[in-house]
Amino acid sequence: MKFFLKPKTDIVLLHPPHVYDFRKKPQLYGPVSDLVPSTPVFEMYPVGFTSIAEHLEKAGYRTRIVNLAWRMLKDIHFDAENFISKLEAPIFGIDLHWMVHAHGAIEIARLVKKVHPQARVLIGGFSASRFYKEVMDYPEVDFIMRGDSTEEPMRLFMAALETNNFTVVPNLVWKDEEGNVRENDFSYVPDSISNVMGNHYSLMVRQVLRYRDLTSIIPFKGWLKYPITAVFTCRGCNRNCLFCGGSAHAMQVVVNRKKTVFRTPEDIHKDVLNISKISRGTISVLGDIRQSGQDNADRLLHLLTQKPVKNTLMFEIYEPVPDEMMRRMAAAAPGFHLDMSPHSHDEEVRKALNIGYTNQGMEDTIESALNLGAGKVEIFFMTGLPLQDKASVEGTIDYCHYLLKKFKGDKRLSLYIGPLGPFLDPGSEAFENPQKHGYRLLLRTFDEHRQALTQATWKHTLNYETNWLTREQIMDETYKAIARLTRLKADFGQIPASLAEAQIERINRAVQIEVEIDKLLQSGREDEIEKLKPEIARVNNFSTVEHLQMQGKPRLVGLRYMSALWQIIKGN
Numbered sequence: 001m002k003f004f005l006k007p008k009t010d011i012v013l014l015h016p017p018h019v020y021d022f023r024k025k026p027q028l029y030g031p032v033s034d035l036v037p038s039t040p041v042f043e044m045y046p047v048g049f050t051s052i053a054e055h056l057e058k059a060g061y062r063t064r065i066v067n068l069a070w071r072m073l074k075d076i077h078f079d080a081e082n083f084i085s086k087l088e089a090p091i092f093g094i095d096l097h098w099m100v101h102a103h104g105a106i107e108i109a110r111l112v113k114k115v116h117p118q119a120r121v122l123i124g125g126f127s128a129s130r131f132y133k134e135v136m137d138y139p140e141v142d143f144i145m146r147g148d149s150t151e152e153p154m155r156l157f158m159a160a161l162e163t164n165n166f167t168v169v170p171n172l173v174w175k176d177e178e179g180n181v182r183e184n185d186f187s188y189v190p191d192s193i194s195n196v197m198g199n200h201y202s203l204m205v206r207q208v209l210r211y212r213d214l215t216s217i218i219p220f221k222g223w224l225k226y227p228i229t230a231v232f233t234c235r236g237c238n239r240n241c242l243f244c245g246g247s248a249h250a251m252q253v254v255v256n257r258k259k260t261v262f263r264t265p266e267d268i269h270k271d272v273l274n275i276s277k278i279s280r281g282t283i284s285v286l287g288d289i290r291q292s293g294q295d296n297a298d299r300l301l302h303l304l305t306q307k308p309v310k311n312t313l314m315f316e317i318y319e320p321v322p323d324e325m326m327r328r329m330a331a332a333a334p335g336f337h338l339d340m341s342p343h344s345h346d347e348e349v350r351k352a353l354n355i356g357y358t359n360q361g362m363e364d365t366i367e368s369a370l371n372l373g374a375g376k377v378e379i380f381f382m383t384g385l386p387l388q389d390k391a392s393v394e395g396t397i398d399y400c401h402y403l404l405k406k407f408k409g410d411k412r413l414s415l416y417i418g419p420l421g422p423f424l425d426p427g428s429e430a431f432e433n434p435q436k437h438g439y440r441l442l443l444r445t446f447d448e449h450r451q452a453l454t455q456a457t458w459k460h461t462l463n464y465e466t467n468w469l470t471r472e473q474i475m476d477e478t479y480k481a482i483a484r485l486t487r488l489k490a491d492f493g494q495i496p497a498s499l500a501e502a503q504i505e506r507i508n509r510a511v512q513i514e515v516e517i518d519k520l521l522q523s524g525r526e527d528e529i530e531k532l533k534p535e536i537a538r539v540n541n542f543s544t545v546e547h548l549q550m551q552g553k554p555r556l557v558g559l560r561y562m563s564a565l566w567q568i569i570k571g572n
């Protein structure tokens, strides 16, 4: 009988859409999410949700993850307010990890308070940590949990809810009974994380069974077909890429992390094995495995060779890989994928970003990977960089042409270009010290970013321009570069000509819509943007060449449903 009762929940973790309610606002999203798996609604929740949930569940707290953004995206009639009103928990956690959720996170907090006035709202994530003072000013926010490793502080927080003594919870910012904001020491920045992420993905399966709700746990659109997962090698980073919100500099500013913490090769391998029991999809090994030393990288490759998985493994690399190591990667993970982000073809631009390797080194790496049977080599370029002018963006596409010629249009070589956007990451060197690096920051405060997210086009959302390109030019050059690269891909037979044509048509239409919207804004006829909504939706909803290339061919069955169920029954 007990089985049929509604399960009691101690905390609900809600993932907001970027803007609430994005379905009602006509907005031209542009290519801001072309190079990540999610759509421009940024419906993907932080993986940290699963590791917090795993940790809390182990401590006996029932934790439910609800991907509200995905539910709203999936069903145009989905009523978020009504849905939230049916969730019962004393505390609602909302992620404000990515700055792109600055609007959605606050609006969802407001909704929670509206339908559950007695419930309390806690916000967490990198952006919440960076802007905690401003975010605490919103009356609907009761708590902020800072940090990149909040699993244990969250356990302490759940315990403190019973005593109402919040002074004992590290990293917590909270409001006392008089409404004064209190700031506990930001002292929990662990130098070992072996106590977390033991088997966090299987938690998703358990949640589906418990709440009989698959939709709420889906990480992003299309995931059931392409169930890619990620395995983390570290928290923090040894590198200091100028614009990155996860760089060594940003990690210190945002989450008080002074030193990268690495997972052991054994933990990483265990994670890979666990995921392979529930999914056949690609597993991305995030963070260059050499960051903690060549010995650890070798040990991981050795473990993978001894006990391999059938899944394709994707390795992210921060610098060229010598032939001899590539051979071991190929042995450990046949058909492996390789991801590299040189950002520009121009070595001077790369130097300005604090990235030191040469094009020759990169080309040798591509050659070696392709020769050794890599299933895919993905190279990412970007617009909106220091020293990068119009000619430089064009130079990057010329370089792509050269690469495609050099590697004879090998379909496994996937080249991408996208804008650094919509935001220069808070906490990065470029955001915190823009002038020094040739950036002009147009938005600084949390609220400015929140407002900018509701603008009608992505050009107006961008929070920066550079000494070399204005916002307008960043947009124009990005569109042109994507169109040229798309054409090249078709010329080299990497994609069908009809697909390239469709993408170029979509880009041309986007540019026209930008002009139309600008005219309406300048003449004070904002209301008329509404009329463009169907056309904007058509352009927004196009499946981009980039997404199709990144996904590759769908596997016959992505998830291993029966095996996943068996893992749960066995108690794994």
Ligand code: B12
Binding pocket: 013, 032, 033, 035, 036, 037, 038, 039, 041, 042, 043, 044, 045, 046, 047, 048, 049, 051, 052, 093, 094, 095, 096, 097, 098, 099, 100, 122, 123, 124, 125, 126, 127, 145, 147, 148, 149, 150, 151, 154, 230, 232, 235, 236, 237, 243, 244, 245, 246, 247, 286, 421, 422, 425, 426
């Ligand atoms: C892997 C990764 C991705 C993956 C997504 C993985 C995922 N679902 O989490 C991909 C490649 C898809 C991605 C995409 C993007 N990313 Co990213 N990403 C990372 C990276 C490299 C690792 C993050 C990570 O997973 N860490 C490990 C997991 C276990 O921890 P976690 O998710 O961070 O969660 C912990 C804490 O952050 C915190 N926490 C997080 N949320 C919450 C919520 C609550 C309530 C609480 C209490 C705590 C909490 O507690 C968690 C447990 O300890 C970071 C850099 C870094 N060093 O962290 C950038 C980073 C987070 N990404 C960034 C950005 C900008 C993006 C994009 C917006 C880029 C773009 N324009 O498309 C998109 C947004 C995607 C979306 N939501 O749809 C910036 C964020 C800057 C900012 N403040 O906005 C970062 C810092 C650096 C960077 N430039 O890549 N990203």
